[in-house]
Amino acid sequence: MTPNRKNSLRGLALALAFAAFAGLAPVNANADPGFQKWIAGFYTTAAKSGITPSTYRDAFAGVTDPDPTVLEKAQYQPEFKSQIWDYLDSRVNPYTVDIGRKMAVKYASTLRSLEQRFGVDRNIMLAIWSMESNYGAVLAKNDRLHYVPRALATLAYADPKRANYAKKQLIAALKILQKGDVSRKELNGSWAGAMGHTQFIPSSYLLYAVDADGSGHADIWNSIPDALATTANLLAKNGWETGRTWGYEVVVPSGGGAQAGKTHTIAQWAALGFVRPNGKGFRQTSDRAQLKMPGGPDGPGFLMTGNFFTIKRYNASDSYAVAVGLLADQIAGYGGMQQSWPRPSGALNVQQKFELQTRLKQLGYYDGVVDGNFGSGSKAAIAAVQQRIGMDADGEPSMNLLNALRK
Secondary structure, three states: OOHHHHHHHHHHHHHHHHHHHOOOOOOOOOOOHHHHHHHHHHHHHHHHOOOOHHHHHHHHOOOOOOOHHHHHHOOOOHHHHOOHHHHHHHHOOHHHHHHHHHHHHHOHHHHHHHHHHHOOOHHHHHHHHHHHHOOOHHHHOHHHOEEHHHHHHHHHHHOHHHHHHHHHHHHHHHHHHHHOOOOHHHOEEOOOOOEOOOOEOHHHHHHHOOOOOOOOOOOOOOOHHHHHHHHHHHHHHOOOOOOOOOEEEEEOOOOHHHHOOOEEEHHHHHHOOOEOOOOOOOOOOOOEEEEEOOOOOOOOEEEEOHHHHHHOOOOOOHHHHHHHHHHHHHHOOOOOOOOOOOOOOOOOOHHHHHHHHHHHHHOOOOOOOOOOOOOHHHHHHHHHHHHHHOOOOOOOOOHHHHHHHHO
């Protein structure tokens, strides 16, 4: 076939795609013609992956413009930008531990069954559920949810850095719709297309989704057994070692920070002077572990075993994997960290954050959940109290404010 002939056929296919999908969306004064053109043109790519015209039309019916909040959220990912102590405070705290323990009781039978089937620690499953959707609470917040095909089309159209990712995930999302595991109305997720209780991106859903409750569909949006089973399946298929820990908090001996990033057996680390701060010995001393110091040279150390790196198959951030491990340990009743992070002078630790929020609530300035997170409601309460007592009303939590409220 000649190049001209190929180009003619390609042009005809694109024209047919435009004709088929130009009528997808109703007339809208705020519609983005470029976005609509992109959607129409992308069908030729989708069709090569087996997506039918009816699936494509249904997926994009009524979608007229990019999702603006997707592009805003794409600029900020806290696990990669926050100081690790602030990130951990917001995710590993008395609130998330308490809810996790309640969920452990509520879903004890499901967790026991999944633990036996996949060999993954039930507390790790619970910790990931907490990290991903606050045990499903996020799924009830419409302002946090995005229609997945629109969100991914937005990234593919307007975010060059994520365009290839978004195109791949959009094809996967369309396959999910076509398969019928979820309705169009329920195909919601994060700005990046992560879906359900345990926030699977579409391609990972296609690889790991499990129908644990026997409904005939792997429904990670509405079925907690399916969501937890899908999480366990991902970890199991990526090397989770049953009966092994994710890592150990350690006291770094003088000069030991130079070993950061290196890997030895646990026995070799012990010989170098690394010890657990709780005074307990190490288990499975023949296991290999890498030293990480996520808080910098003045912070605590962690000896990370293979399971830590398996958790990172869920999210590539070290901070995320540390949070999952620490939260799982506390849900299980093993206790929290023994050492302190090198916080700036005057910064609050997690217990102090909870105390400040509790005091604001007792004084009638705050009516939200005491969870250690200082969102707009907490900051407004802080600013009001600061103004009342003559402090600079910047709305920021501080040791000075907490001390003032203790008097």
